Amino acid sequence: MKTNYQSPQQFYRQRRLRMLIVLLILIGIYVGSMLLVKFQTWNSIVKIPAGLIWLFHNFIPTERSISYLGPILYQLWRTLLVSISSTIVASIFALMAAILGAKTTTPHRSVSLVIRFGASLLRNIPVVAWAMILLFSFKQSDFTGFLALFFMTLGYLTRAFTETIEDLDAEKIQALQAVGANYFQCVFCGVLPEAASTLTSWVLYMIENNLRDATLVGLLTGTGVGFLFDTYFKSFRYDAAGLIVLLIAILVILLELTSTQIRRAIA
Amino acid sequence: MIENSQPNPNALQPSAPKSKHISLVTKPRKILRTVLAVLAIISIYSLATLNSSNLNLADAFHSLGVNLNAMFLHPSVGQDSWGQLLQALVTSVSLALLTTLLGAVVAFFIAVGAARNLAPSWLATGIKAVMAFIRAIPTILWVLIYSVVMGIGASAAVVGLTFHSVAYLVKAYSESIEETSQDTIEALKASGVGFWPIVFQAILPSIVPALLSWTFIRFEINFANAVAVGAAAGADDIGYFLFMAGNFYFNFHEVGLIVYLLLGVAIVLELISMKLRGHYLKHN
Numbered sequence: 001m002k003t004n005y006q007s008p009q010q011f012y013r014q015r016r017l018r019m020l021i022v023l024l025i026l027i028g029i030y031v032g033s034m035l036l037v038k039f040q041t042w043n044s045i046v047k048i049p050a051g052l053i054w055l056f057h058n059f060i061p062t063e064r065s066i067s068y069l070g071p072i073l074y075q076l077w078r079t080l081l082v083s084i085s086s087t088i089v090a091s092i093f094a095l096m097a098a099i100l101g102a103k104t105t106t107p108h109r110s111v112s113l114v115i116r117f118g119a120s121l122l123r124n125i126p127v128v129a130w131a132m133i134l135l136f137s138f139k140q141s142d143f144t145g146f147l148a149l150f151f152m153t154l155g156y157l158t159r160a161f162t163e164t165i166e167d168l169d170a171e172k173i174q175a176l177q178a179v180g181a182n183y184f185q186c187v188f189c190g191v192l193p194e195a196a197s198t199l200t201s202w203v204l205y206m207i208e209n210n211l212r213d214a215t216l217v218g219l220l221t222g223t224g225v226g227f228l229f230d231t232y233f234k235s236f237r238y239d240a241a242g243l244i245v246l247l248i249a250i251l252v253i254l255l256e257l258t259s260t261q262i263r264r265a266i267a
Numbered sequence: 268m269i270e271n272s273q274p275n276p277n278a279l280q281p282s283a284p285k286s287k288h289i290s291l292v293t294k295p296r297k298i299l300r301t302v303l304a305v306l307a308i309i310s311i312y313s314l315a316t317l318n319s320s321n322l323n324l325a326d327a328f329h330s331l332g333v334n335l336n337a338m339f340l341h342p343s344v345g346q347d348s349w350g351q352l353l354q355a356l357v358t359s360v361s362l363a364l365l366t367t368l369l370g371a372v373v374a375f376f377i378a379v380g381a382a383r384n385l386a387p388s389w390l391a392t393g394i395k396a397v398m399a400f401i402r403a404i405p406t407i408l409w410v411l412i413y414s415v416v417m418g419i420g421a422s423a424a425v426v427g428l429t430f431h432s433v434a435y436l437v438k439a440y441s442e443s444i445e446e447t448s449q450d451t452i453e454a455l456k457a458s459g460v461g462f463w464p465i466v467f468q469a470i471l472p473s474i475v476p477a478l479l480s481w482t483f484i485r486f487e488i489n490f491a492n493a494v495a496v497g498a499a500a501g502a503d504d505i506g507y508f509l510f511m512a513g514n515f516y517f518n519f520h521e522v523g524l525i526v527y528l529l530l531g532v533a534i535v536l537e538l539i540s541m542k543l544r545g546h547y548l549k550h551n
Contacts, residue, residue: 026368029364029368030364030365030368030369032361033360033361033362033364033365034361034365036357036358036361037358037361037362037365037421037425038421039365039421039422039425040422043422044417044422044425044426047416047417047422047426048426050416051413051416051417051426054415054416055412055416059412081309081312081313081316082313082317084306084309084310084313085309085310085313085314085317088306088307088309088310089310089314120534121530124529124530124533124534125526125529125530126491126494126495126506126529127491127495128494128495128498128506128509128510129509129513129522129525129526129529132498132509132510132512132513132514132522133331133334133335133338133513133519133522134331135513135514136330136334136513136517136519137327137328137330137331137334138327138331139327141317142317143317146317196299197295197299200299200302200303203306212405213405215405215407215408216405216406216407216495219407220498220510226407229408229411233411245404245408245412248403248404248405248408249400249403249404250403252403252404253399253400253403256399256403262298262302265295265298266295266298266299266302267295
């Protein structure tokens with residue numbers, strides 16, 4: 001980028017030209033993808049207010065929907081349990097992988113490379129594909145949802161943990177090695193206590209994320225609150241479906257607030 | 268004889284507080300341990316009560332191995348053609364592009380209203396609360412809800428995905444805007460610059476790198492969501508083919524091929540985002 005402009009006018013003209021080009025490219029991308037998807041922008045935007053009105057009209061829970069509260073709360077509780085346990089189990093494996101994979105603590109460079117590649121593979125296979133693959137072998141059980149979330153979380157957490165461990169001061173590990181600590185002492189007395197609070201806040205973030213994804217996974221694998229939503233939705237019991245949406249939103253917001261508090265307390 | 272001049276040497280000893288032991292376990296550590304312990308207990312309870320009655324784990328893992336082998340070592344197009352699959356893949360990418368662009372533009376204007384240093388605080392709080400509520404509802408539910416209003420297809424998918432993108436980006440953008448120093452804004456206000464010129468001439472240029480990286484993160488999320496939406500709500504994209512291949516034809520060779528295609532796109536996206544970020548960090 002040039003910095004020696006002849007005059008302020010030229011600077012502004014250059015900037016306006018650049019902005020115009022970027023804007024034209026973006027509009028081009030927009031129109032191109034609009035045609036490919038066959039999306040009618042104007043028609044759809046006009047429908048949004050009507051959609052919202054319809055939504056508020058039909059999705060407001062009524063007295064009738066209170067009778068659905070029992071099964072909904074039970075499935076919501078199961079979904080919460082699955083999202084917590086899949087995160088925790090994945091975090092244990094991810095921690096081991098991250099210690100072996102982080103540049104500062106890896107036993108060998110090749111191990112680090114293999115772990116990075118594996119984590120990237122797990123992370124980039126979409127959760128939908130995991131659900132499909134696992135549904136066939138594990139049938140319609142809670143375990144399918146658990147495993148689908150587990151694999152995806154494993155990929156994400158391994159990457160996050162590896163980066164956290166690499167961000168720590170290498171000097172502390174060197175100091176420990178200099179006084180004669182062996183590999184395990186370095187890891188358990190030097191690295192882990194230092195990284196514990198950052199690692200925990202990653203885990204909390206993944207729990208929140210998994211609760212949202214659990215709905216989708218449930219929808220695809222026929223378990224949990226996602227399946228219940230699908231059932232009510234497809235049998236036109238919109239008030240019950242609306243109650244589920246409302247309860248999910250409340251649970252997610254509560255979880256977010258709690259983990260923010262915890263994060264602040266352990267920082 | 269100075270030492271002996273004191274009749275009672277004990278009287279002058281400093282009275283240190285009698286602490287029994289000094290602990291490294293500070294309050295944050297205790298909270299951390301409690302949180303981890305509670306989470307561990309919940310996980311153990313959850314694993315113990317997991318519904319796996321109609322499941323033989325050994326058989327299931329064996330069949331998983333067979334399927335993974337069929338998927339990743341012998342991918343093939345199955346009953347669809349390469350043309351169909353690639354077109355569906357392009358549709359997915361376009362869906363992600365469209366919703367990200369639309370979401371980014373809408374989100375920027377809402378974010379101006381949600382930033383505490385630009386908007387009155389009642390407006391900012393109100394907008395943030397509404398956005399938190401929209402964000403709390405999973406994307407897929409928004410798409411399903413809109414597919415009733417607009418009919419199944421691309422429009423419902425676009426509107427549903429955009430809804431969630433807007434809520435996500437408003438949070439990210441407004442936090443970026445709030446990082447602009449109050450002094451800059453006040454100096455411009457004092458010299459009589461209008462509201463929108465402040466936004467576009469002072470704030471926007473200084474937060475472009477942050478906006479760009481958030482928007483790109485959202486683009487990656489939207490691509491994953493576009494696939495999910497295709498599977499669950501029947502927009503005509505790669506997710507739909509994935510769903511049909513997996514749930515109706517049980518053709519794992521085709522599932523494998525689609526997963527490879529998705530992996531390819533994801534890797535390209537990661538490379539682009541690395542390049543883009545590097546470019547912007549160098550020039551600004």
